[in-house]
Amino acid sequence: MAALTSIFLTGLLLALRVSGQAYDAIDREEDAFSYVQPLDTVILGQYGHSPAVLPSPNATGVGGWEAALVRAQAFVAQLTLEEKAYMVTGQPGPCVGNIIPIPRLNFSGLCLQDGPLAIRVADYASVFSAGVSAAATWDKAILYERGHAMGEEFRAKGAHIALAPVCGPLGRSAYSGRNWEGFAADPYLTGIAMERTIEGIQDAGVQATAKHYIGNEQETQRNPTYNPNGTLTDVIQEAISANIDDRTLHELYLWPFANAAHAKAASFMCAYQRLNGSYACENSKAQNGLLKEELGFQGYIMSDWGGTHSGVASIEGGLDMDMPGGIGTYGLFPQAGSFFGDNVTMAVQNGTVPESRLDDMITRIMTPYYWLGQDVNFPSVDPSTADLNTFSPRSTWLRNWTLTGESSRDVRDDHGELIRKHGSAGTVLLKNTNGALPLKKPRSIAVFGNDAGEDTQGFYNQANFEYGTLVSGGGSGTGRLTYLITPLQAINERAKQDNTLVQQWLNNTLIINSNIANLWIPQVPDVCLVFLKTWAEEAADRQHLSVDWNGNEVVETVARDCNNTIVITHSSGINTLPWADHPNVTAILAAHYPGEQSGYSLIDLLYGAVNPSGHLPYTIALNGTDYNAPPTTAVNTTGKDDWQSYFTEKLEIDYRYFDANNISVRYEFGYGLSYTTFEISNVQSTPLQTNITASPPSLPIEPGGNPALWAPIYNVSITLSNTGPYAGAAVPQLYLGFPSSTPSGTPPKQLRGFEKVYLERNETQTVTFELMRRDLSYWDVVSQEWVIPAGEFSMFVGMSSRDIRVTGRVTVV
Ligand SMILES: *[C@@H]1O[C@H](CO)[C@@H](O)[C@H](O)[C@H]1NC(C)=O
Ligand SMILES: *[C@@H]1O[C@H](CO)[C@@H](O)[C@H](O)[C@H]1NC(C)=O
Ligand SMILES: *[C@@H]1O[C@H](CO)[C@@H](O)[C@H](O)[C@H]1NC(C)=O
Ligand SMILES: *[C@@H]1O[C@H](CO)[C@@H](O)[C@H](O)[C@H]1NC(C)=O
Ligand SMILES: *[C@@H]1O[C@H](CO)[C@@H](O)[C@H](O)[C@H]1NC(C)=O
Ligand SMILES: *[C@@H]1O[C@H](CO)[C@@H](O)[C@H](O)[C@H]1NC(C)=O
Ligand SMILES: *[C@@H]1O[C@H](CO)[C@@H](O)[C@H](O)[C@H]1NC(C)=O
Ligand SMILES: *[C@@H]1O[C@H](CO)[C@@H](O)[C@H](O)[C@H]1NC(C)=O
Ligand SMILES: *[C@@H]1O[C@H](CO)[C@@H](O)[C@H](O)[C@H]1NC(C)=O
Ligand SMILES: *[C@@H]1O[C@H](CO)[C@@H](O)[C@H](O)[C@H]1NC(C)=O
Ligand SMILES: *[C@@H]1O[C@H](CO)[C@@H](O)[C@H](O)[C@H]1NC(C)=O
Ligand SMILES: *[C@@H]1O[C@H](CO)[C@@H](O)[C@H](O)[C@H]1NC(C)=O
Numbered sequence: 001m002a003a004l005t006s007i008f009l010t011g012l013l014l015a016l017r018v019s020g021q022a023y024d025a026i027d028r029e030e031d032a033f034s035y036v037q038p039l040d041t042v043i044l045g046q047y048g049h050s051p052a053v054l055p056s057p058n059a060t061g062v063g064g065w066e067a068a069l070v071r072a073q074a075f076v077a078q079l080t081l082e083e084k085a086y087m088v089t090g091q092p093g094p095c096v097g098n099i100i101p102i103p104r105l106n107f108s109g110l111c112l113q114d115g116p117l118a119i120r121v122a123d124y125a126s127v128f129s130a131g132v133s134a135a136a137t138w139d140k141a142i143l144y145e146r147g148h149a150m151g152e153e154f155r156a157k158g159a160h161i162a163l164a165p166v167c168g169p170l171g172r173s174a175y176s177g178r179n180w181e182g183f184a185a186d187p188y189l190t191g192i193a194m195e196r197t198i199e200g201i202q203d204a205g206v207q208a209t210a211k212h213y214i215g216n217e218q219e220t221q222r223n224p225t226y227n228p229n230g231t232l233t234d235v236i237q238e239a240i241s242a243n244i245d246d247r248t249l250h251e252l253y254l255w256p257f258a259n260a261a262h263a264k265a266a267s268f269m270c271a272y273q274r275l276n277g278s279y280a281c282e283n284s285k286a287q288n289g290l291l292k293e294e295l296g297f298q299g300y301i302m303s304d305w306g307g308t309h310s311g312v313a314s315i316e317g318g319l320d321m322d323m324p325g326g327i328g329t330y331g332l333f334p335q336a337g338s339f340f341g342d343n344v345t346m347a348v349q350n351g352t353v354p355e356s357r358l359d360d361m362i363t364r365i366m367t368p369y370y371w372l373g374q375d376v377n378f379p380s381v382d383p384s385t386a387d388l389n390t391f392s393p394r395s396t397w398l399r400n401w402t403l404t405g406e407s408s409r410d411v412r413d414d415h416g417e418l419i420r421k422h423g424s425a426g427t428v429l430l431k432n433t434n435g436a437l438p439l440k441k442p443r444s445i446a447v448f449g450n451d452a453g454e455d456t457q458g459f460y461n462q463a464n465f466e467y468g469t470l471v472s473g474g475g476s477g478t479g480r481l482t483y484l485i486t487p488l489q490a491i492n493e494r495a496k497q498d499n500t501l502v503q504q505w506l507n508n509t510l511i512i513n514s515n516i517a518n519l520w521i522p523q524v525p526d527v528c529l530v531f532l533k534t535w536a537e538e539a540a541d542r543q544h545l546s547v548d549w550n551g552n553e554v555v556e557t558v559a560r561d562c563n564n565t566i567v568i569t570h571s572s573g574i575n576t577l578p579w580a581d582h583p584n585v586t587a588i589l590a591a592h593y594p595g596e597q598s599g600y601s602l603i604d605l606l607y608g609a610v611n612p613s614g615h616l617p618y619t620i621a622l623n624g625t626d627y628n629a630p631p632t633t634a635v636n637t638t639g640k641d642d643w644q645s646y647f648t649e650k651l652e653i654d655y656r657y658f659d660a661n662n663i664s665v666r667y668e669f670g671y672g673l674s675y676t677t678f679e680i681s682n683v684q685s686t687p688l689q690t691n692i693t694a695s696p697p698s699l700p701i702e703p704g705g706n707p708a709l710w711a712p713i714y715n716v717s718i719t720l721s722n723t724g725p726y727a728g729a730a731v732p733q734l735y736l737g738f739p740s741s742t743p744s745g746t747p748p749k750q751l752r753g754f755e756k757v758y759l760e761r762n763e764t765q766t767v768t769f770e771l772m773r774r775d776l777s778y779w780d781v782v783s784q785e786w787v788i789p790a791g792e793f794s795m796f797v798g799m800s801s802r803d804i805r806v807t808g809r810v811t812v813v
Pocket of ligand 6: 400
């Protein structure tokens with residue numbers, strides 16, 4: 001029990017940690033946020049209400065899982081009630097989440113593993129680029145390829161279920177600590193990223209988990225505050241409630257989850273926090289109503305780790321699997337017991353929960369298992385996993401897990417080459433003046449900044465330590481590096497080829513306190529490369545939007561004496577860049593979190609082997625205070641339910657907000673430069689259906705919802721030409737302005753199409769954006785339908801959300 005208690009406490013600490021830790025970085029006045037939600041200024045009637053949607057619907061297997069569902073039902077029919085309780089309740093074991101084997105039925109259990117950029121609890125596995133990098137590629141092929149390669153590694157390590165990908169947070173707030181795990185601050189781009197990633201993972205034979213469902217837009221108070229002197233159910237204050245109106249929920253936060261359901265994601269993970277007053281994992285409107293009914297989801301909902309706050313209510317509310325669970329009094333949460341486990345058995349025996357509901361929970365869990373063929377020749381859990389698993393180490397196990405097969409399997413294959421490519425493709429060239437880039441065999445290079453060199457404190461869950469380059473953020477979404485190509489290493493290798501002189505200063509404090517001109521020999525370097533970093537992690541929101549470790553001062557110090565200063569950031573995403581217009585800062589690259597090949601990914605761009613083609617999946621404002629919708633970081637009162645976050649900005653997040661309010665920004669959503677130039681001309685639209693109706697025909701629900709919403713109804717095409725000196729890839733983007741008949745609050749422009757197109761010099765191609773019904777609709781709260789508004793849509797096609805090159809008009813209904 002002692003061991004169990006300590007493990008529990010570790011888990012609790014992880015779960016309860018909020019943003020109180022010390023940040024060593026400068027806390028710039030304009031970026032610091034402290035926001036007390038003014039309770040009395042919001043109209044409570046719009047929010048704080050989540051109607052009950054009961055009962056939880058049975059899965060039918062519709063949409064291609066019918067045969068697998070029959071097999072799942074046959075499996076369920078053989079289970080005892082006790083085994084049924086085990087099937088829906090996690091237990092300590094080798095993986096981050098475990099469903100125990102039932103040898104009698106040749107079922108070898110389920111292994112659930114983190115996370116969105118790597119199989120985290122593993123050795124000899126790859127660390128891929130983070131979600132923010134993947135989104136910045138705007139490349140549908142890379143999104144699939146990355147998902148597929150990750151899926152291969154999960155499978156080879158014996159993980160049935162990948163706890164990935166992430167679309168909650170979506171990026172409501174620039175400060176949210178986990179935005180980098182997800183994709184873009186835009187539902188359309190994120191939706192496509194979800195769909196492609198899920199297809200990639202599942203085509204590799206591994207179940208994907210769309211998380212965190214729904215409204216998980218901040219880390220602060222994502223879990224309740226418990227009385228430290230009381231029992232573990234003694235709540236002082238409940239978790240934050242994300243209060244979101246129906247239209248906003250559909251058009252922003254539910255949108256990418258609909259893509260996940262459409263892509264037949266095996267599972268969804270419900271979020272820690274509350275939604276409109278009730279915990280996400282027991283919210284029947286969200287789970288039964290929106291997900292299982294409206295979106296026709298056929299898989300299972302698992303809880304985030306420790307996110308289950310009730311037994312019967314959660315089961316009725318649609319939760320299908322409790323993680324990490326615990327059975328009886330021996331559970332991971334010994335003082336609290338588990339709301340599932342033996343309680344499920346009791347609830348069925350005393351007639352509170354119909355056994356058919358329990359059967360449906362297991363049917364939903366086993367259907368994707370059979371659909372993906374996981375019952376045949378699935379690799380065993382790599383025994384080394386158990387040694388690396390700090391969440392439920394061997395000492396906590398309640399049963400013998402027979403671990404077979406080779407230990408410490410190397411599952412990396414040739415994925416390093418892909419990661420190198422993905423890292424380059426997810427790097428955004430923000431500025432390039434005076435022909436600074438690409439480099440042409442410079443005579444001398446000076447390297448500055450603590451983000452350039454070797455990591456000094458280990459290769460796992462790096463934390464915000466001072467010395468070493470960043471390739472990932474922290475928490476359950478991190479990865480365990482097996483090697484790391486640092487920028488400095490890659491630059492040195494390349495410099496040797498070119499006989500370039502390289503000098504380096506990695507100590508930011510020293511740089512800031514130096515007269516830079518006295519440091520280098522013998523004269524001003526041809527190029528000064530400044531490496532900056534920004535840390536973000538699970539369980540904490542960001543304190544500011546600046547780069548860390550006095551990075552702004554490092555740039556200013558170097559640029560004072562070096563007229564060719566090129567800045568590279570490794571960052572979770574949004575950074576204010578106050579020095580961006582400095583005339584001596586000739587180029588800026590936002591390299592995000594690129595994964596293990598970081599240095600090679602970068603020099604491919606610096607030296608022009610790869611032409612930059614990344615575009616921002618968020619907006620960089622002029623000032624940190626320009627962003628709206630900050631996290632709620634404090635409440636003024638001590639009431640149990642007082643942590644509330646009202647999403648009163650509604651549809652106006654990121655570029656939708658800046659556009660609607662005519663706010664100038666530094667680099668807008670969708671922005672990204674190339675070494676070549678592109679031209680767009682000739683926008684045309686063609687209906688693909690005749691007699692398009694405003695409301696969708698009422699068709700039987702399939703995964704993703706009414707299939708009519710997914711039917712292409714319009715094509716928009718443009719002519720795209722490479723008019724510059726290099727071959728390269730462009731990302732033409734289609735934004736729609738909705739007709740004036742659309743209800744008020746509709747953003748001026750919304751992304752509804754993009755393609756990544758590679759063009760040789762002088763090459764011209766026709767690019768087509770296919771619009772489906774959902775793309776041309778708004779969510780009508782009265783009819784509870786997606787409706788195409790009457791009147792003229794504006795079509796804006798350009799190279800970013802503000803660099804619009806051609807416009808057109810089209811009337812659809
Ligand atoms: C950012 O905005 C704040 C508040 O409006 C202002 O005090 C500050 O000077 C601004 N900073 C910059 C760099 O413009
Ligand atoms: C689910 O299916 C079972 C068995 O057919 C049935 O008894 C139960 O009523 C169904 N539940 C719902 C919510 O339709
Ligand atoms: C917990 O106990 C400590 C020590 O008695 C006390 O200082 C603290 O106020 C208690 N906390 C709560 C929330 O009751
Ligand atoms: C059942 O759930 C309750 C909380 O509702 C918990 O206190 C109890 O320990 C659980 N029982 C078991 C056997 O896990
Ligand atoms: C049935 O069991 C469940 C789980 O232990 C419990 O929550 C519920 O109160 C019980 N209901 C009755 C009527 O005994
Ligand atoms: C696990 O297996 C070992 C060796 O077979 C045995 O000695 C031990 O009792 C088993 N433990 C449990 C909890 O079943
Ligand atoms: C970095 O430079 C500062 C200022 O010169 C110095 O105090 C500090 O010890 C240096 N850090 C390391 C790790 O050398
Ligand atoms: C730019 O760098 C040059 C040295 O090359 C320096 O003389 C000049 O003052 C710098 N410009 C600014 C604005 O700092
Ligand atoms: C930097 O200054 C040097 C002279 O000191 C000049 O030759 C060079 O062209 C300048 N470079 C840029 C990028 O302005
Ligand atoms: C916090 O509470 C105090 C005392 O009731 C009140 O004066 C103040 O306006 C409150 N602040 C906010 C932001 O609600
Ligand atoms: C389209 O609508 C018109 C007028 O209502 C009707 O005459 C025509 O047959 C319809 N065409 C199709 C393909 O349904
Ligand atoms: C591109 O077109 C220009 C102008 O027609 C021509 O001079 C140039 O040779 C062409 N370049 C390539 C690579 O075809």
